[in-house]
Amino acid sequence: MPFSFKLQAEDAATGARAGCFATPHGEVLTPAFMPVGTVGSVKSLSPDDLTAAGCDILLCNTYHLMLRPGVDTVRKMGGMHRFMGWDGAMLTDSGGFQVMSLNELNRVREEGVEFRSHLDGSRHMLSPEEAIRVQDGLGTDIAMSFDHLVRLPAPPADVREAVDRTVRWARRGLEERTRLREDGRGHMALFGINQGGTDAAERARCFSELGALPFDGFALGGLWVGEGRSLGLEMVERDCGEFPREKPRYLMGVGHPVDVIEAIARGVDMMDCVLPTRNARRGTVFIDSGRLVVRNAAYAHDERPLDPECDCATCRKYTRAYLRHLFISGELLGMRLASVHAVHHMMSLVRRARAAVLDGRFSAFRSGFLEKFASRETLAAAAS
Amino acid sequence: MPFSFKLQAEDAATGARAGCFATPHGEVLTPAFMPVGTVGSVKSLSPDDLTAAGCDILLCNTYHLMLRPGVDTVRKMGGMHRFMGWDGAMLTDSGGFQVMSLNELNRVREEGVEFRSHLDGSRHMLSPEEAIRVQDGLGTDIAMSFDHLVRLPAPPADVREAVDRTVRWARRGLEERTRLREDGRGHMALFGINQGGTDAAERARCFSELGALPFDGFALGGLWVGEGRSLGLEMVERDCGEFPREKPRYLMGVGHPVDVIEAIARGVDMMDCVLPTRNARRGTVFIDSGRLVVRNAAYAHDERPLDPECDCATCRKYTRAYLRHLFISGELLGMRLASVHAVHHMMSLVRRARAAVLDGRFSAFRSGFLEKFASRETLAAAAS
Secondary structure: OOOOEEEEEEOOOOOOEEEEEEEOOEEEEEOEEEOEOOOOOOOOOOHHHHHHOOOOEEEEOHHHHHHOOOHHHHHHOOOHHHHHOOOOEEEEOOOHHHHHHOOOOOEEOOOOEEEEOOOOOOEEEEOHHHHHHHHHHHOOOEEEOOOOOOOOOOOHHHHHHHHHHHHHHHHHHHHHHHHHHHOOOOOOEEEEEEOOOOOHHHHHHHHHHHOOOOOOEEEEOOOOOOOOHHHHHHHHHHHHHHOOOOOOEEEOOOOOHHHHHHHHHOOOOEEEOOHHHHHHHOOEEEEOOEEEEOOOHHHOOOOOOOOOOOOOOOOOOOOHHHHHHHHHOOOHHHHHHHHHHHHHHHHHHHHHHHHHHHOOOHHHHHHHHHHHHHHOOOOOOOOO | OOOOEEEEEEOOOOOOEEEEEEEOOEEEEEOEEEOEOOOOOOOOOOHHHHHHOOOOEEEEOHHHHHHOOOHHHHHHOOOHHHHHOOOOEEEEOOOHHHHHHOOOOOEEOOOOEEEEOOOOOOEEEEOHHHHHHHHHHHOOOEEEOOOOOOOOOOOHHHHHHHHHHHHHHHHHHHHHHHHHHHOOOOOOEEEEEEOOOOOHHHHHHHHHHHOOOOOOEEEEOOOOOOOOHHHHHHHHHHHHHHOOOOOOEEEOOOOOHHHHHHHHHOOOOEEEOOHHHHHHHOOEEEEOOEEEEOOOHHHOOOOOOOOOOOOOOOOOOOOHHHHHHHHHOOOHHHHHHHHHHHHHHHHHHHHHHHHHHHOOOHHHHHHHHHHHHHHOOOOOOOOO
16 A cells, blocks of 8 residues: 555645545554654553554654664564554654764764664664665554764765765665565655755755655654754755655654744644653653643642643643652652653644644644743642 | 441351451452552552552551651642542551661650651651551541561560550550541541561560550551561461451551462451562562563563463553563563553452452462462463
């Protein structure tokens, strides 16, 4: 079954879009936010928790899974879905980001990247072909092309070289999927990743080649790595202006609610980030009216839920006072309850954005959201 | 409403009993195992998880809660049930065990125990009266008498002194509850605690006085602190032989499945222990056929659930292979899924024992259980 993205609505005043695509593991509505289940679990949450939060697509990390438990084990266990008990859609990254960011000792060659495991120092090789084979072995629904990214800031020549290599590697990945399909495998969709860092000309040059390749969707790579929100969003606007209208656009590594809404406003369909759940485990959650630090002494007797406007399993039942107590006491349940809220809140955010696009009121939704998020109005202690 | 325990069946061949008692937070069936929610949560589990596991009574620790968040906060939040979102019954310990075991610097006087907080070194005092007031403030359904325990082995004179003081303190606690009731508070049940360590004569002497006091139930204190199973069970048999038939009997700190069944066989109605859940968080779970170490390499590709005979939420969905991967990877979800099984398994164990007593087949159940537990039959790797 060929991957097909259905564009359901486009906002008249902004770039915002609403759409959907089918996968062997259910339909995914866009804009979509993908929680990150790095090694096969969104930390502290079960697949049932994700489903209850309204999640229909999950991201897992190829780099981590290929090192542990290893693709052979996952294949033996029937693929990632069966192994972890997740019935929804799954996107895997290519491992490219991790082999560059978790490995000081990597060696990048035309063939691929030689790296050492962050777990035990063992040597491994990830190439454009191997990245596709591993993702196929994991049983993903959407695989990502193996790209070459450079740490910014970088000399222009390095950025150019990375762009050229990313395009060559993209072709090799597509060819590998074709070979797998000839073998009756490789059924997953495959997305290309645009590179070029914050150099608009390089991003344009990258996409002039990448855009001609038969990818099922395109990702915006090399952004949200420290360049700042306004420059990042400028690149998002640039890329989305050029990406084909009829294919999904995935902005990698974005998860701050304001960034999510601003990226959607510029035409992004999919995002992922550990930020909401990592923050939550450390006791900070996003709510509609800002960023709430659960340990704050102001909440010691606060009977309100984390977010008075949220109907997640945590906000329906537990007070800020109890959650604060759990975090102050170092209780695991605190991390879990905050994570339940964090995932639900991101799902709710993209669902509300989607509904606004479908209803032709995205601009009003966006300004209302931004105003409320900046208001911090329910962050203060309740009058007692 | 006066506390009343209803004895529903007594086994003909052993001391095993089945009963029930009502609390303001629902009925509790006995034999009962109480998971421990030390500071207001059974680590990694929510109240809904406990309910799903069949749990109808939970233990919380007075010592921990009085130090953090403090009884004033809990009272302000409407009591422990409301604070933590637990609708079932609750028993609190008196804090006596913790002030002795967590505090090297405690000073025991006739008035009570002066101790330093293990959190910040601050000075506190817990007396028989204060322990009752704190437990009442926490809103417990069953409070425990503040007892004096000695670290074993101890000179006979120390054991005698602790017994005498335990009896004097028991009277003072009962008097304090009477005073509270005159103020319209103190509605909780109150259990006395028998002491005397492993000295049968001292335990008999303790109970000759304690048994005459109007407690709602009696606990077996000072056992399972290193004396060994056979000596512990000997004391259990001794105490239960003397405890009144019409009141519940609570063996403190017991949670190994074999000990639980053997204690039930000797007439115990209630138990608590952190063992099953603490073990679970560390990757070891009890199953019907023994003790399973989840990280064992033999389970890397084992598609069976932790316990093929268990119908808990974890065993219904997840394989040993996945749980092993979670533990090897240090994922929080592993601790949670193992804890879900651990609580469910203990609930199932006491429920099965109860059904056996009611059906007049406890001896057969007991020997079947012990034989299977020793068999280790599903611990080995599956044939592949």
